[in-house]
Amino acid sequence: MSTATNTIPTITLNDSNTMPRLGxxxxxxxxxxxTAAVETALETGYRSIDTAAIYGNEAGVGRALASSGIKREELFVTTKLWIADLGRTSVHDAMNASLEKLGLDHVDLYLIHWxxxxxxxxxxxxxALEELRSAGLTRSIGVSNFLPAQLENIIGLGGxxxxxxxxxxxxxxxNRETTAVNRAHGITTEAWSPLAQGAVLNDPAVLxxxxxxxVTPAQVVLRWHLQQGNVVIPKSVTASRMASNLDVFGFDLDAGQIAALDLLERDGRTGPFPGTFNG
Structure with missing residues (x-):
């Protein structure tokens, strides 16, 4: 299989902006x-790049974007607000700091990280994120690691x-309860740690x-995500794996294979629990 940049499908978000399904x-x-990793990713065909203030690498992303020669409108850049910067005034300061490091006048998606x-x-x-969007500093706004009750609190604001x-x-x-609430409100689900840090790759159903x-086990799992309707952002600094992770649009898992992966649920969380994590 081979994947050209223009074959990466997009999803239309609930604000009418579009986002690549795989980043x-x-x-x-x-x-x-x-910088070198993102340059390789862009050369491979990725156009959606996901970073965050807490990652400490927004400047490296910015250098890669600047050197790529790719038109800004062809890129989709996401960054995130860290917990320590929650609050109306600090949100604005955090966004300005991120934009300076990225070398951009706006991002495509700004998320509350936790x-x-x-x-x-x-x-x-x-x-405050709504204000940033109105000011043109981000095209879309969203959240990360929000549980259903936390989503409902935001929706309850009426904005x-x-x-x-x-x-x-x-x-x-x-995360079936959360994804169900996302669907009910037209919120796109984006998967981080989509391969469970490699833990799923040796499962018999995946193999x-x-x-x-x-195909590779990683390609199977990424294809499962896409067929579930998720946006997915795999990470690798190895050029061959970057290419392989992007090359998932030439096959479909059948209903039995999807069902077999669906049965693997085991509450196998690799990161913090959002209900108690406070940075």
Missing amino acids: YGVFQVPDAQT PGTDTAAYLESWQ AIPAVNQVELHPFLQ AAAEAHG
Whole structure:
């Protein structure tokens, strides 16, 4: 199989903006290595890049974007507000700091990275994100790691509904209650840690599907995400794996293979629990 950039499908968000269904994440990539990694990703065909203030590599992403020669309108850049910056004034300062590091005048998607345990703080921050969108500093706004009750609190404000909820999601942790609430409100689910840090790749159901289609186990799991309707952001700093992770549009898992992966749910969380994590 081969994948050209223009074959990466997009999804229309609830604010009418579009987003690539598959992007490149830079979590845990040191800033010094990020520029080369993102340059390789862009050369491979990725156009959606996901970073965050807490990753410490926004500047590295920015250098890669600047050197790529790719038109800004062809790129989709996501960054995130850290818990320590929750609050109306600090949200604006955090956004300005991120834009300076990225070398951009706006991002395509700005997310509250974690809700934290202070409801008032994330609700105030959400209203500040609405201000950022109105000011043209971000095209879309959303959240990350929000549980159903936290989403309902934001929706209860009566303003904008998050365009995206980025959550840990993979066959071992399918977050079904959260994804159901996302669907009910037209919120796009975006999966981080989509391969469970590699833990799912040796599962017999994944291996069987990979053999049947002549693809890698990682390609099977990424295809499962796409067929579930998720946006997915795998991470690798290895060029061959970047290419392989992008090459998932030439086959479909059948209903039995999808069902077999659906049965792998085991509450296999690899990251913090959003209801108690406070940075």
